[in-house]
Amino acid sequence: MATNSGAGASTRIIIALSLVCAVVAYLSPFLLPISSTSFLSRASDHLSSVLALKSTKTASGDSVLVLPVVDLSSPDAARQLDEACSTVGFFLLVNHGAEKTAKDAASNLNRWFQWVYEGSEEANRDRLSVTREKWGYGPGLQKPGHMEEEGYETLEGVYAVGGGRQDYVVINPEASERKKRGDDYYTSNVAQIWYEDADNLWPASEKGRTIKPALEAHYRAMEKVSTKLMSLFAEALVMEEAKVSGSNVTPDAGRELYESRFAPLVDKHTSNLVNAYHTDPRLARLAPGGDAEYRVSPHSDTGLFTIIGYGDMGCEGLEVQLGDDPSKGWTEVSTSFGMRTDQPLVVNIADSMTRLSGGRFRATPHRVKKSDPGSIGDRLAIIFFFAARYDAFLEPVVKFDGGDKRLAVRAGQITHNYLTATEKDKEAFDAWVEAKAKK
Numbered sequence: 001m002a003t004n005s006g007a008g009a010s011t012r013i014i015i016a017l018s019l020v021c022a023v024v025a026y027l028s029p030f031l032l033p034i035s036s037t038s039f040l041s042r043a044s045d046h047l048s049s050v051l052a053l054k055s056t057k058t059a060s061g062d063s064v065l066v067l068p069v070v071d072l073s074s075p076d077a078a079r080q081l082d083e084a085c086s087t088v089g090f091f092l093l094v095n096h097g098a099e100k101t102a103k104d105a106a107s108n109l110n111r112w113f114q115w116v117y118e119g120s121e122e123a124n125r126d127r128l129s130v131t132r133e134k135w136g137y138g139p140g141l142q143k144p145g146h147m148e149e150e151g152y153e154t155l156e157g158v159y160a161v162g163g164g165r166q167d168y169v170v171i172n173p174e175a176s177e178r179k180k181r182g183d184d185y186y187t188s189n190v191a192q193i194w195y196e197d198a199d200n201l202w203p204a205s206e207k208g209r210t211i212k213p214a215l216e217a218h219y220r221a222m223e224k225v226s227t228k229l230m231s232l233f234a235e236a237l238v239m240e241e242a243k244v245s246g247s248n249v250t251p252d253a254g255r256e257l258y259e260s261r262f263a264p265l266v267d268k269h270t271s272n273l274v275n276a277y278h279t280d281p282r283l284a285r286l287a288p289g290g291d292a293e294y295r296v297s298p299h300s301d302t303g304l305f306t307i308i309g310y311g312d313m314g315c316e317g318l319e320v321q322l323g324d325d326p327s328k329g330w331t332e333v334s335t336s337f338g339m340r341t342d343q344p345l346v347v348n349i350a351d352s353m354t355r356l357s358g359g360r361f362r363a364t365p366h367r368v369k370k371s372d373p374g375s376i377g378d379r380l381a382i383i384f385f386f387a388a389r390y391d392a393f394l395e396p397v398v399k400f401d402g403g404d405k406r407l408a409v410r411a412g413q414i415t416h417n418y419l420t421a422t423e424k425d426k427e428a429f430d431a432w433v434e435a436k437a438k439k
């Protein structure tokens, strides 16, 4: 896969900052008091205070952000998560246990996408055999017209994908089997918005053969990581609630909150694994449009949180809007610090988690810039949109003074599938939600 060559001044700053971080991280066992927390969490504490989780301005006025780190193997993970998600809303997840599946997914997808873009007859046949309206391969989240002009609203913007991005969308590998068994959650009329077609499509060619096992394994690994993160979010919210109310936290409080409020929302989650491949718009022969202002417009995600793997590449082009004041502008994200570890994942809070946490965890607006002129910027993002059951009721699970009381909704009503469904299907779902609320 080709790399970007034209990132300019901000890249030099990222590299400089990464070097500083690497040195700080290397020296931190000597600089910081030895404690039971892991090396990485101490390094991240230190980074947090040194950088105050804020951006740094470059000479040209650009900003870069070294993401806060959450170490999933650390006993301090819930606190790290709370700090990152109540400030930046983005973090770098390390020691997550999905290193192998993240790497395999990236290498298999890169190989197949590159082959498809070369456009041989066999490659075109393979591409067409996995192209359809919803799951499978196609432009931006599988809706023709799901482009710059036709995005949908999120809490913090409009989600639209520019020309040149092709998504290979995979849903829960269990869904098809469950539907065949007659599970009402997948077979009912209202479920059709999500599960009208519950089968994933897979390439049949020699080149694409390994994609199915690689992506199914990665999907399952992402489910595991998400479950662990949900239990840490519960722990973090319980700690915060106790702090606000001045009460003590019982040892089981986090687990109880997870089991009573979180687990039931996600036992049949509607998460999609969206494998987003961007090429230089000039090469985007297969995509309509081709020259949008952004690769992805400014938006927040609608699910609970999003976990992104970039394989052995960085997150080039990803930018976030920090703080409450949009006039502060956009800050480039760097994953360089975490790149010292194997396959770090970028995680961001999404709208549903903002709602569940009473606004404590921030669904930070983000966007993906076009590649710089002159670069041949192939770019792969393996995006797991972790989303609740479509019938989950999203309301705050804890009460904070002054917490965000934005309208509670059914999780399904803010998903991409619902928002791009026919009016008739939407009405049927809304009526069902109302009837359920009355019971």
Ligand SMILES: O=C(O)CCC(=O)C(=O)O
Residues within 6 Å of the ligand: 276, 296, 301, 308, 315, 318, 366, 367, 368, 381, 383
């Ligand atoms: O490609 C990326 O780095 C992020 C894409 C994104 O934000 C999205 O598709 O929701």
Ligand SMILES: [Fe+2]
Residues within 6 Å of the ligand: 299, 300, 301, 306, 366
């Ligand atoms: Fe996003």
